[in-house]
Amino acid sequence: MGAAMTLGGCGDPAKSQDPPIPQGPVPELRQIAPFPVGVAVSTLDIADPQLAGLIARQFSQVTPNWQMKMEIVLREDGGFDFSKADEIAAFARANRQRLFCHNLIWHQENPIAFQRLDGGGRDVFLNAYRNYITALVSRYRGQAVGWDVLNEPVAEDGNGLRDSLWSRNIGVEDYMLLAFQFARAADPDAVLLVNEYNLENNPQKLDTFLRLVERLLNRGAPITGLGNQSHIGIDTQPGASTRAMQALAKFGLPIHVSELDVSMGHRRLDLRSPAQKEALQSRRMAEVAEAFCALPAAQRFGFTFWGIRDRDSWLQRPPNGDGTDAPLPFYDDLRPKPAFYAVADVFRKA
Numbered sequence: 001m002g003a004a005m006t007l008g009g010c011g012d013p014a015k016s017q018d019p020p021i022p023q024g025p026v027p028e029l030r031q032i033a034p035f036p037v038g039v040a041v042s043t044l045d046i047a048d049p050q051l052a053g054l055i056a057r058q059f060s061q062v063t064p065n066w067q068m069k070m071e072i073v074l075r076e077d078g079g080f081d082f083s084k085a086d087e088i089a090a091f092a093r094a095n096r097q098r099l100f101c102h103n104l105i106w107h108q109e110n111p112i113a114f115q116r117l118d119g120g121g122r123d124v125f126l127n128a129y130r131n132y133i134t135a136l137v138s139r140y141r142g143q144a145v146g147w148d149v150l151n152e153p154v155a156e157d158g159n160g161l162r163d164s165l166w167s168r169n170i171g172v173e174d175y176m177l178l179a180f181q182f183a184r185a186a187d188p189d190a191v192l193l194v195n196e197y198n199l200e201n202n203p204q205k206l207d208t209f210l211r212l213v214e215r216l217l218n219r220g221a222p223i224t225g226l227g228n229q230s231h232i233g234i235d236t237q238p239g240a241s242t243r244a245m246q247a248l249a250k251f252g253l254p255i256h257v258s259e260l261d262v263s264m265g266h267r268r269l270d271l272r273s274p275a276q277k278e279a280l281q282s283r284r285m286a287e288v289a290e291a292f293c294a295l296p297a298a299q300r301f302g303f304t305f306w307g308i309r310d311r312d313s314w315l316q317r318p319p320n321g322d323g324t325d326a327p328l329p330f331y332d333d334l335r336p337k338p339a340f341y342a343v344a345d346v347f348r349k350a
């Protein structure tokens with residue numbers, strides 16, 4: 001009897017928390033949700049027939065994972081290479097998905113063509129800056145539903161704004177304002193967003209971000225949406241994602257959950273079982289979904305996962321990880337995880 005109890009796992013608290021494995025067909029998020037459900041994809045993903053099928057079935061919006069970033073699009077000689085970005089745009093068209101473009105200006109992207117102009121005078125730099133933004137936005141005008149115009153402008157610790165190639169050559173907030181103005185001139189219809197992260201975990205950063213958005217709007221920046229990346233973890237405090245969402249929503253602008261993943265962490269001394277961690281992951285993802293679904297319909301721009309299956313996540317590769325994380329909604333064999341079902345349940349009630 002005692003042995004049977006041990007073998008049966010009755011003594012393991014994690015086991016008793018295991019959610020039942022759902023039966024029947026896998027729910028399709030794009031059919032269930034009354035708003036766009038997106039995913040970040042790479043050209044490798046869409047070239048894999050199994051993955052491509054899943055992306056087409058589940059999602060109504062795609063964001064290029066890195067194919068529209070400066071390092072890919074802007075060649076050393078200042079010319080453009082849109083080949084990879086175009087592949088993703090064509091995939092979206094073929095599958096009747098919205099194309100969400102990411103991103104125009106980011107402190108992490110400092111390509112040679114711009115480095116060459118560093119310190120060479122504001123006018124020359126600004127001219128190249130305008131040309132870059134105009135070229136990208138014009139190319140996808142008519143297809144792109146929106147752009148992350150400005151990515152991660154707030155300093156890492158939340159105190160003040162980032163110093164970057166852009167701020168140094170154009171001006172601390174001028175580079176932001178001008179990016180929005182150039183993007184608007186190139187596409188009158190696209191939703192233009194500022195996209196930021198760690199707004200749940202760092203109240204100072206949230207505050208700095210909100211004040212920045214307010215100042216830019218007051219200066220006339222055509223910001224028409226806010227992106228909350230939502231790279232969170234299983235230890236993100238319950239309620240933190242909800243509070244950040246509500247604070248962001250106060251501007252009345254559409255909100256994009258733009259890069260959702262929930263890290264399971266890499267701590268060697270984590271005594272929690274995989275099942276316990278998956279249950280926490282489900283709760284954290286469900287909270288983000290609930291907070292998003294609680295927004296007025298006009299403010300639900302979209303709900304985007306930063307990838308499909310665990311092994312392809314950016315959190316698996318150095319410097320962000322060592323291959324032991326599992327932050328995404330699908331297992332490597334493409335079975336949906338408990339977190340996927342938790343989000344689907346929330347969407348069903350929206």
Ligand code: XIL
Nearest residue numbers: 065066102151195197229259313314
């Ligand atoms: C990551 C991509 O997923 C990686 O493939 C790439 O190498 C680095 O960038 N915030 C962002 C995204 O806005 O662009 C980042 O994406 C993840 C953090």
